[in-house]
Amino acid sequence: MGEDVRVTEVDIPFLLDLPPGAPPMVLPADAPMTEASVRLGKALFFDPQLSRDGSIACASCHFPDRAFSDTVPISKGIEGRLGMRNSPPLLNLAWHPAFFRDGGVPTLEQQAIAPIHDTQEMDFNIHFAAERVREKEPYARLSRLAYGRPLDAFLLTRALATYQRTLVSGWSRYDRFLQGDMDALSEAEQRGLALFNGPDLKCGTCHGGFDLSDHRYHNIGLYTLSPDPGRERISLVASDHGKFKTPTLRNIALTAPYMHDGTFATLEEVMDHFASGGQAAPNKSPLVAGFTISPEQRLDLIAFLHALTDERPLDQVH
Ligand code: HEC
Ligand code: HEC
Incomplete structure (x- = not known):
């Protein structure tokens, strides 16, 4: 029964549906949009293990049914700590020239580091976060498929950014x-x-x-x-x-x-x-x-x- 056949999983490009009026999307060379990278990013986005005490995920302040924004004026991080600003919706981010309400972060990859490190938000460290989840599934498999190596801080930022670039609004x-x-x-x-x-x-x-x-x-x-x-x-x-x-x-x-x-x-x-x-x-x-x-x-x-x-x-x- 085909004992010698090794099934090798291969990654394929993620077929992003773009609305008619959208400008072309230009991706960074080191953040390919594939089935595995997008799924990896999505799993990370919803995982509270990226916070120090395992209680807060990105999605805790960015709700999918609220266009990835929050319902309160100021979101709470771990231990109920209050941040400084209102959580913005996450959509059409691929076309933003800069991130945060003051434009203080130049790329979506760098943006991912901010909430993980912010003491009022996830109060952790991106290297520890990658280490904590890298051996677990689906991370081990998806990271190997998407990038050919185990998850690390660099790949974590790429995957989160790649998933967020798929959040496109234009069907109203x-x-x-x-x-x-x-x-x-x-x-x-x-x-x-x-x-x-x-x-x-x-x-x-x-x-x-x-x-x-x-x-x-x-x-x-x-x-x-x-x-x-x-x-x-x-x-x-x-x-x-x-x-x-x-x-x-x-x-x-x-x-x-x-x-x-x-x-x-x-x-x-x-x-x-x-x-x-x-x-x-x-x-x-x-x-x-x-x-x-x-x-x-x-x-x-x-x-x-x-x-x-x-x-x-x-x-x-x-
Ligand atoms: C000078 C540029 C400018 C004009 C003109 C302007 N806006 Fe805005 N609008 C902004 C900025 C900047 C903010 C965000 C301010 C902040 O975050 O404190 C904003 C915020 C908003 C928000 C809240 C969005 C959110 O997600 O919190 C709404 C709704 C809005 N504007 C609607 C309008 C409408 C309707 C008009 C016309 C009556 C208008 N704006 C005119 C620049 C403008
Ligand atoms: C505790 C609540 C909280 C958590 C957790 C959180 N965010 Fe946010 N997010 C915010 C707030 C508040 C802002 C606005 C910050 C500012 O403008 O200074 C923001 C801004 C952003 C922006 C910039 C959007 C724009 O329009 O410029 C992105 C992208 C983003 N968050 C993604 C993430 C990702 C990815 C994670 C998980 C690694 C995450 N957030 C975790 C509250 C949160």
């Missing part, structure tokens, strides 16, 4: 509308879209493009003197005080609470903020100057934001 009713399906948005949602991109509200100036973000940093007047320095933490330039990366608005109906510190619980509160023009911060963006809209227009705009929810799960690993 708004996307179908852009592709020419005029019935995909209701009349109210279409009115909301026109307001969103119109000259009075100017939302689309910052929240534009495929990811509904310019991926730049703005002070939108949340505070006159922001308790969180934001972009200034990285650039050390005073005029960057209280500036944060424009967040994507994809799946925005799923990702409350809002802003870098989760200060707003609802989209209605966000709308009221922009309508008021916010606080008079010295470097507030001139695009956030306040406006007047009728109660119906406010409803239209919020209806449009709800049309940005994907009609399928972000996770493509089945």
Whole structure:
């Protein structure tokens, strides 16, 4: 019965489904997107063993059914320790020029190190984390298949980044509308879209493009003197005080609470903020100057934001 036949498992490219409007995805040369590397990354993402006391996984703060964001203003790490900022959704990360709300981390691979080491989050060490799981399944098998060697800190960052690059958003009713399906948005949602991109509200100036973000940093007047320095933490330039990366608005109906510190619980509160023009911060963006809209227009705009929810799960690993 074929005793001499050695079945050798081979890895194959991961067939990522990209939505029609997505830009091409360029992968780093040392992080190939294969069945094994993506599955390895996914297993790591959901494994609390990457935290010092084995209690917190990446997914503890990034819930799949919340577009990989959290439900609370500030997430808790091990032993209930509080962090500094609100957990952002994880989607379309392959196209982000920089990570964190202040853009302080240049690559998705480097980003994976931060939460594992952060004392308020997983409070561990990436080398110990790799050592702890490398002999266990599915890690031993998947790491050999994907990279031809046992898991180490380097591969752990590659695998986590590779899985996260597969979390692509672009299958909302708004996307179908852009592709020419005029019935995909209701009349109210279409009115909301026109307001969103119109000259009075100017939302689309910052929240534009495929990811509904310019991926730049703005002070939108949340505070006159922001308790969180934001972009200034990285650039050390005073005029960057209280500036944060424009967040994507994809799946925005799923990702409350809002802003870098989760200060707003609802989209209605966000709308009221922009309508008021916010606080008079010295470097507030001139695009956030306040406006007047009728109660119906406010409803239209919020209806449009709800049309940005994907009609399928972000996770493509089945
Ligand atoms: C204790 C909660 C917590 C845990 C655990 C956690 N994160 Fe996060 N994550 C956050 C917060 C909060 C931020 C925003 C940090 C900032 O902007 O300063 C963030 C930001 C990110 C970002 C940047 C997104 C962007 O838009 O710039 C990525 C990617 C990410 N996390 C992936 C991970 C991965 C991978 C793990 C596991 C190794 C993980 N996170 C574990 C809370 C957490
Ligand atoms: C000057 C650029 C700019 C303009 C104009 C702008 N935004 Fe934003 N928006 C941002 C930035 C930056 C943040 C994040 C601020 C933070 O994290 O503290 C944000 C946050 C948001 C959020 C919360 C997202 C989240 O995940 O927490 C929503 C919703 C939003 N904006 C909708 C709008 C709407 C609707 C308009 C038009 C009325 C608008 N924005 C106009 C830059 C802008």
